[in-house]
Amino acid sequence: MTYCLGIKTHQGLVMASDSRTNAGTDLVNICRKMFHFVQPGERVLTLMTSGNLSISQSVVTLLRKQWDEGKGLAVAETLYDAARVCGQMMRYVADLDRAALERDDFKFNTHLILGGQIHGQTHDLYLIYPQGNPICSTEDSPFLQIGEVKYGRPILDRGIRYEQTSLADASKYAIISFDSTMRSNVTVGPPIDLMIYEKDNFEITRHRRFSEEDPALVDIRAQWERALRRAIEELPPIYSDHTDRQF
Amino acid sequence: MTYCLGIKTHQGLVMASDSRTNAGTDLVNICRKMFHFVQPGERVLTLMTSGNLSISQSVVTLLRKQWDEGKGLAVAETLYDAARVCGQMMRYVADLDRAALERDDFKFNTHLILGGQIHGQTHDLYLIYPQGNPICSTEDSPFLQIGEVKYGRPILDRGIRYEQTSLADASKYAIISFDSTMRSNVTVGPPIDLMIYEKDNFEITRHRRFSEEDPALVDIRAQWERALRRAIEELPPIYSDHTDRQF
Numbered sequence: 001m002t003y004c005l006g007i008k009t010h011q012g013l014v015m016a017s018d019s020r021t022n023a024g025t026d027l028v029n030i031c032r033k034m035f036h037f038v039q040p041g042e043r044v045l046t047l048m049t050s051g052n053l054s055i056s057q058s059v060v061t062l063l064r065k066q067w068d069e070g071k072g073l074a075v076a077e078t079l080y081d082a083a084r085v086c087g088q089m090m091r092y093v094a095d096l097d098r099a100a101l102e103r104d105d106f107k108f109n110t111h112l113i114l115g116g117q118i119h120g121q122t123h124d125l126y127l128i129y130p131q132g133n134p135i136c137s138t139e140d141s142p143f144l145q146i147g148e149v150k151y152g153r154p155i156l157d158r159g160i161r162y163e164q165t166s167l168a169d170a171s172k173y174a175i176i177s178f179d180s181t182m183r184s185n186v187t188v189g190p191p192i193d194l195m196i197y198e199k200d201n202f203e204i205t206r207h208r209r210f211s212e213e214d215p216a217l218v219d220i221r222a223q224w225e226r227a228l229r230r231a232i233e234e235l236p237p238i239y240s241d242h243t244d245r246q247f
Numbered sequence: 248m249t250y251c252l253g254i255k256t257h258q259g260l261v262m263a264s265d266s267r268t269n270a271g272t273d274l275v276n277i278c279r280k281m282f283h284f285v286q287p288g289e290r291v292l293t294l295m296t297s298g299n300l301s302i303s304q305s306v307v308t309l310l311r312k313q314w315d316e317g318k319g320l321a322v323a324e325t326l327y328d329a330a331r332v333c334g335q336m337m338r339y340v341a342d343l344d345r346a347a348l349e350r351d352d353f354k355f356n357t358h359l360i361l362g363g364q365i366h367g368q369t370h371d372l373y374l375i376y377p378q379g380n381p382i383c384s385t386e387d388s389p390f391l392q393i394g395e396v397k398y399g400r401p402i403l404d405r406g407i408r409y410e411q412t413s414l415a416d417a418s419k420y421a422i423i424s425f426d427s428t429m430r431s432n433v434t435v436g437p438p439i440d441l442m443i444y445e446k447d448n449f450e451i452t453r454h455r456r457f458s459e460e461d462p463a464l465v466d467i468r469a470q471w472e473r474a475l476r477r478a479i480e481e482l483p484p485i486y487s488d489h490t491d492r493q494f
Contacts, residue, residue, distance in 0.1 A: 150397030154427035158472050159479060171485040180401035196486065206486050220482055225405050227481065231474035232406060235467055238418040239443065239453050 001187035002147035004033060004048035005177060006113045007156075007170045008125040008137045010163050012199040013115045014170040016178060017048045018147075020189035034193040035060050037073050041202045043118045045073055045082055046195055050147035051110035051130070052101070058093045059086070059110065079124045080134070083114050087132035094132075111146040116197065123199045139163070151184040152177035167196055172220075175210070179221050192217075248434035249280060249394035251295035252424060253360045254403075254417045255372040255384045257410050259446040260362045261417045263425060264295045265394075267436035281440040282307050284320050284363075288449045291363045292320055292329055293442055297394035298357035298377070299348070305340045306333070306357065326371045327381070330361050334379035341379075358393040363444065370446040386410070398431040399424035418443055419467075422457075426468050439464075 004017040017033040031053060037045040047063070049056035063086065066072030072089075076082035090110065098108045108130055117123040125137040127144045137144050139162040145153065159165065159173050171194060181188045189212075196206040210217045248269070254261040264280040278300060284292040294310070296303035310333065313319030319336075323329035337357065345355045355377055364370040372384040374391045384391050386409040392400065406412065406420050418441060428435050437459040445452045457464045 150431070151401050153431050154398050154401070155475065157427075157430050158475055168484055168486070169479055172479050172482050175485060176479070176482075180404075183404050184397070184400050194485070208485075216483070216485070223482055224478065227474075227478035228402070228405055231471065231478060232416055232419050232423070234474065235419050235423075235470055236463070237415055238422060238441070238455075238463070239415070 001185060002033060002050035003149070003152060003178060003181045003185075003188045004050055004113055004146045005143060005152065005156075005174055006048070006115045006125045006127075006137070006145075007143045007160055007165075007174060008115070008123065008162065009142060009160070009165045009167060009170055011167045012201075012205070013046075013123055013125060013195075013197040014167060014174050015046050015048060015113070015115050015195045015197075016174045017193050018178065018182070018188045019191045019193070020187060021053050022187050028187075030191070032193065034195060035064075036195075036204060036207075037063075037067055037116075038204060039074070041119070043116065044197060044202055044204060045079075045114060045116035046197070046204075047086065048113045048146070049110060052106065052108070055093055055097060055108065055110040056112075058096070059089050059112070062092070063089055076118070078121060079114070079116060079118055079126065080136070082116070082118070083126035083128055083134035083136075086112050086114055086128050087134055090128060090130065091132040094130075113144055113146055117199060117202065119202060123197065148181055148185050148188050152181040155180060167198065171196055175217070175220055176224055179217070179224070190214075190217075248432060249297035250396070250399060250425060250428045250435045251280060251297055251360055251393045252390060252399065252403075252421055253295070253362045253372045253374075253384070253392075254390045254407055254412075254421060255362070255370065255409065256389060256407070256412045256414060256417050258414045259448075259452070260293075260370055260372060260442075260444040261414060261421050262293050262295060262360070262362050262442045262444075263421045264440050265425065265429070265435045266438045266440070267434060268300050269434050275434075277438070279440065281442060282311075283442075283451060283454075284310075284314055285451060286321070288366070290365045291444060291449055291451060292326075293362050293444070293451075294333065295360045295393070296357060299353065299355070302340055302344060302348075302355065302357040303359075305343070306336050306359070309339070310336055323365070325368060326361070326363060326365055326373065327383070329363070329365070330373035330375055330381035330383075333359050333361055333375050334381055337375060337377065338379040341377075360391055360393055364446060364449065366449060370444065395428055395432050395435050399428040402427060414443055414445065422464070422467055423471055426464070426471070437461075437464075
């Protein structure tokens with residue numbers, strides 16, 4: 001499985017991906033799922049992938065080849081066009097592989113998240129479906145997820161607001177969302193790649209890879225669990241004492 | 248969809264269920280999914296159901312008929328036997344309905360959670376699969392869920408400990424787990440039935456139904472969101488300031 005998350009706020013973007021891949025439970029590997037395409041000062045594009053690793057690797061390899069030739073993502077005029085370039089590449093790889101995969105009951109299930117900014121335009125965030133069609137995040141839906149999306153969602157639903165959430169806080173929400181997911185699903189695992197993009201910077205502002213034993217990650221997890229326990233204790237009681245039978 | 252949760256701690260049981268049923272998005276109803284079978288002083292059994300409503304209603308109707316005749320759950324010697332009685336009833340209803348359902352591509356997907364205590368034994372909690380076979384909660388896995396289980400799980404993974412968690416706190420965790428689930432999946436909805444059983448009481452200690460506008464629920468939700476926001480703010484920063492490029 002995989003978990004990738006993109007958050008868009010008024011200040012910029014936070015993107016994060018796990019690194020665990022598995023083909024069955026006895027073939028587990030580490031594989032990076034976040035890829036940067038940067039022309040400093042002109043465009044920053046970050047792509048994250050979920051689903052069948054062979055498909056997503058083909059998509060990224062071919063997008064990188066185009067990029068190196070000054071085509072595709074290198075010349076897309078808008079982020080919408082860039083999302084369409086990714087979608088076209090998904091359809092191209094589908095033409096190569098889909099029939100052979102489905103003949104053996106494998107799904108063509110790759111999803112992409114594309115985030116970034118092209119000079120002269122606002123920063124933005126897209127999700128691209130296996131069929132190649134894109135959807136965009138909005139101010140009302142300021143985050144997009146692919147892969148194992150459910151465990152890590154409640155904390156985002158409660159916390160992320162396009163206008164109010166700072167990038168500093170959004171990156172904390174992202175880490176907590178990943179920690180919750182990794183705890184409940186062993187097929188999502190570290191290292192976690194975390195990328196922060198401040199709008200109008202046109203370079204990757206920060207990129208950090210958290211290993212399982214990263215002291216910062218261990219600290220955050222311990223502190224978060226203490227805070228949750230305290231928050232539960234401070235909630236008003238659901239029932240008051242042993243003699244309360246009116247409940 | 249449905250969400251039902253059972254928690255077993257050293258002090259007793261907390262069980263909770265939502266009340267939303269839907270057949271498609273344009274046929275949404277309220278339906279209780281928690282059922283009590285009580286012989287005061289002798290046995291307390293609480294059953295919760297998920298999946299196809301017609302199947303689960305048949306199972307409960309027929310279990311109630313047996314109970315009223317002094318059979319089935321009324322005379323099961325152990326909670327394991329009671330779980331087996333439920334499983335046998337699932338298989339009986341499967342014999343009645345499964346072929347007809349599957350002919351039209353409906354799944355025979357009912358799951359049950361059974362919790363309670365029979366005099367002379369410890370309190371316990373079972374999940375019964377659609378095939379009729381049961382599994383039991385343990386001290387290491389002190390909660391069981393059926394239906395839409397993912398959104399509400401992280402808070403339980405972080406908080407519930409068989410030996411340490413009081414029933415008062417477990418009931419708060421249950422409410423938060425339900426609130427997280429309802430927020431992320433509109434097919435899980437109020438009223439929420441919450442049942443608390445203190446071990447060795449042999450009667451339902453407390454049972455409360457929370458409507459959507461229940462002031463206690465509204466309060467808990469608001470206070471919880473404030474606490475989470477504060478907890479996020481108090482976490483150490485993922486990056487320190489704008490000049491920190493070592494990240």
